[in-house]
Amino acid sequence: MKSLRFSASPFVFLVIFSLSSAIVLAHANEKFVHCFSSLHPQDSSSVIHTPNISSYSSVLDSTIRNFRFATPTTPKPLVILTPSTVSHIQSTIHCSKQHGLEIRTRSGGHDFEGSSFVSQFPFLLIDMVNLRSIDIDVENKVAWVQSGAILGELYYKLVEEANTLTFPAGLCPTVGIGGYMSGGGYGLLFRKYGLATDNVIDAQLVDAKGRLLDRKSMGEDVFWAIRGGGGGSFGIVVAWKIQLVPLPKIVTLYTVNRILEQNATQVVHQWQSIAHKLPIEFYSGITFAPIKIDGGKKTVVASFHASFLGTTDELLPIMQESFPELGLTREDCTEMSWLQSILYMGLLPNDTLNILLDRSHQNPLLSPSFKSKSDYVTEPMPESAFEGVWERLLEEEADAATISFIAYGGIMDQIPSTATPYPHRGGILYKIVYSVGWAAEDNARSQWYVNWTRRLYSYMAPFVSKSPRRAYINYRDVDIGMNDENGKTSYEEASVWGIKYFMGNFDKLAQVKTMIDPENFFRHEQSIPTLPPSNMEL
Structure with missing residues (x-):
């Protein structure tokens, strides 16, 4: 009698494998929850969020800033934890190591590649939202800021308690302190005071052994590494002690728009050789974007913008001598307070400071879904090179694309490249940020848009830094x-x-x-x- 032989389709094997994996993951989930709960029986229910409870989705989605990583197929954490004490973090590390789970740590959710809240392996997400205290010492001009705080909360607190001091940080109020500090952090004052991480003087780190370390106990090498070496490599930084700087009394802003038909290419070319030499009171940049003009014709607009620590009367003579090609006039300039300048340049409503506390606010400078890349320029690009840039900005995929130039120079030329892990200091003329966006509902075509950035990036290779071609860790790009x-x-x-x-x-x-x-x-x-x-x- 012949033996009976059965064959199964690949689909059957896939179903069996998927069910088996789901069972294993559910078991790991249960074991972790049991481990953590045994260590924190009183408050585990307020810290742990599993997929079967309503808070899970709301916490997960609360700070996803790039909806490219909010699709049904995006890997999700087995458990989300919202610790409110250091001991919660220590226990999470202990229990995840016991049961073979990875950890992702999120403070603001602006990670450009989702690495702070996505993993291809079974993982837990530590969301630092409940660790966001800010303690300011006005007399000594320092502050302790926990990693879960956002920049807006820091600015707001400084206005409340130290209206003569500020911190050299960025424009987007919902960026989390943890990730921002870990990668360097530049902002409107970086040419005068350096990066945010250049102004960190102490920190509290929980390492893989669960130890809570400060600058003295972690040692100078580890302290050096966490200030610009990127998040998620050395441990979990719970808090940062920062040096505050004098609050600018008055800021003058200007924006001058030029389209290609208004000699924009020539003015951009001239800007390259001037902007990094401007006084340290300047933050200078250009943003390029495709627009439609009369008759529906597409062209490119170059928006020249700057923030100057001083008055219009002080600004105009400098610009007329250094950059007369721009044709800046008094009518182009607006004087305001330092905080108003943050709101203005971040395209935020300036009628109330409460917008700084809105953690759910979506940055109008970023599309719902986007892909970004970065470059550094050490020699001026030839004028002819810009023609290829304009061609690519006029392509269909680039309807919601921007390219930004940010001038360097100032104190950045004086800080050694080894002072922190962030090395892009002396010799940099400007940074470039390429970004293309699309609506979340168009995520099915995301590769179409991503490929556009790759083509532009490839085109730019001859004109940017070489050996190596540099990139900015806080604009994470897995393509490289x-x-x-x-x-x-x-x-x-x-x-x-x-x-x-x-x-x-x-x-x-x-x-x-x-x-x-x-x-x-x-x-x-x-x-x-x-x-x-x-x-x-x-």
Whole structure:
């Protein structure tokens, strides 16, 4: 008698595999929850959010700023935790290590590639929303700010308690302090006071062993690494001690728009050689975007904008001498307070400061879904090179695209490239940010838009920094390289992307990583790798 033989379709195997995986994940979920709850029996219900309770979706979606990572197929965390004490973080690390789960940590949700709240492996999300206290010491001009605070909350608190002081940070009020500080953080005052992370003087870090460390106990090497080495590699920074700076008494802003038909190309070309030489009181930039003019014809507008720490009477003579090609007039200038300038340049309503406290506010400068990339320029681009840029901005995919130039120079030329992991200091004329956006409902065509940025990026290669082609870690871009999915990435493999972000500082970052987290517990697509023992020199 012949034996009976059965064959199953690939679909059946897929269903069986999916069910098996779901059971394993559910078991890991249950074991983690049990572990955490046993350590915090009184308050675990307010900290833990699992997919079967209503708070899970609201917490997960609350700070997703790029809806490219809010699709039905985007991997979701098994558990979301909203810790309110350091012990909650320590217990999360302990229980996740026990049960083989990865951790992602989110403060504001602006991670350009979703690395702070997405993983291809079973993971937990620590959302720092309940760790956002801000304590200001006006007399000593310092403040302790927890990582879950957003920039808007910091600005608001400074107005309330220290109206003669501010902090050199950015324009978008919903950016979380944790991620912003971890990657460097530039803003309107960076040419005068440096990056946000240049003004950090202490920090509190929970490491992979669950220890709470300050600057003294973590050591200068780790303290150096967390100030610009990117989030998610060395531990979880709970709070930052920052140095406050004098509040500017008055700020003058201007915006001058030129389309291609108004000699924009020539003026842009001239700006390249001037902007980085302007006094440190200037923040100067250009934003390019496609627009339609009379008759529906498409063209490109170049918006020249600047923030100047001073009056119009002080600004105009400088511009007339340094950059007469712009044709700046008194009518183009507006004087306002420092905080009004933050609201104005961030395209925020300036009739109330309460907008700074709105954590759900969607940045009008960003489309619901977007892809961004960055570059640094060390020599002026030839005038002819801009023609290719304009051609690409007039393509259909670029209807919601922008390209931004941000002038460097000032104190950035004086701070050594090794002062923090952020190396892009002296010799930089300006930074470029490319961004293309689309409506969330158009996510099915996301690759169409992403490919546009890649074509533009490829075109720009001859005109930007080389060996390496530099990039900004806070504008994370996985196109330039990713770690191996199994978490076994070598230094050589990671250096493909790491040297572009950190240049010569990448080697020291890997040494610090190996020292503070030798088992590579804190990892993601572009986390700093560990080194074999023979490579350790610290």
